Amino acid sequence: MKLYGKAREQLIYGLSSADAVDNRVCDMLFECGAAFVGFSDVSDVNGNHGYRACVTIGFKLFDGILKGIAGAPTYEYFHHYRTVNAALDGMALRVAAYLNSQGFESIGIPASQSSDRDPFHGAFAHKTGARLCGAGVIGKNALFLSRDFGAKVRLASVLTDKAFDFSRALCDGDCGDCDICKRACPAGAIYGKNYVPGDDVSVLVDVAKCSAHMKSAYRDIGRGAVCGVCIAECPRSNLKGYAASLLN
Numbered sequence: 001m002k003l004y005g006k007a008r009e010q011l012i013y014g015l016s017s018a019d020a021v022d023n024r025v026c027d028m029l030f031e032c033g034a035a036f037v038g039f040s041d042v043s044d045v046n047g048n049h050g051y052r053a054c055v056t057i058g059f060k061l062f063d064g065i066l067k068g069i070a071g072a073p074t075y076e077y078f079h080h081y082r083t084v085n086a087a088l089d090g091m092a093l094r095v096a097a098y099l100n101s102q103g104f105e106s107i108g109i110p111a112s113q114s115s116d117r118d119p120f121h122g123a124f125a126h127k128t129g130a131r132l133c134g135a136g137v138i139g140k141n142a143l144f145l146s147r148d149f150g151a152k153v154r155l156a157s158v159l160t161d162k163a164f165d166f167s168r169a170l171c172d173g174d175c176g177d178c179d180i181c182k183r184a185c186p187a188g189a190i191y192g193k194n195y196v197p198g199d200d201v202s203v204l205v206d207v208a209k210c211s212a213h214m215k216s217a218y219r220d221i222g223r224g225a226v227c228g229v230c231i232a233e234c235p236r237s238n239l240k241g242y243a244a245s246l247l248n
Ligand code: SF4
Pocket: 141, 184, 185, 186, 187, 188, 189, 190, 205, 209, 210, 211, 213, 214, 227, 228, 229, 230, 231
């Protein structure tokens, strides 16, 4: 069976070989609607909560929703954003429960959750796990750019003490000279710098400016929690008729 025109194996990143538990994790996630699954070694990553490995869950946002974003979010996009986050949280919970049942201590990290102490960072940086498994890179918009789907993905993670047979093949490339998201951002929040491994999101985007713009300009749509312009405009999302430059 193919998913998005690809064989299942082409949408699993970061493994040299898979055991029965790994295969069951992938089966569960694809059955629940995941578009890709990644496995990465996060033993040296800050914020790993003491776990050695990350299972990245990627969900492809629907083109039919994102095409409606023309310079500003829509009610349909806000609903999609929330329901996809809930679906990802359910997938992360299910995988973590399964891994725990097999003897591997594991926790699910929510798709989108921040705290009053740090409103701009979650419990673990999903895009770090997604990059380390080789599924894509981080763009000038500070979003994860998937090899397969560009910026039109949302992520969740499961951190676990299971040992995987990692392939450690990173995705090459960056945004090059493209500055489409910088020019499209209605808040002027994107600096236009290529990501360098280790960069915090604040190096790429003025997150306070982005958040303030959403809260003031889109208060009528989900109380200012979403925007989506830098997802929809990115040529790697392949929504606006640009000739997308593919990642290697
Ligand atoms: S979400 Fe909107 S305001 Fe924030 S960086 Fe992207 S385009 Fe700019």
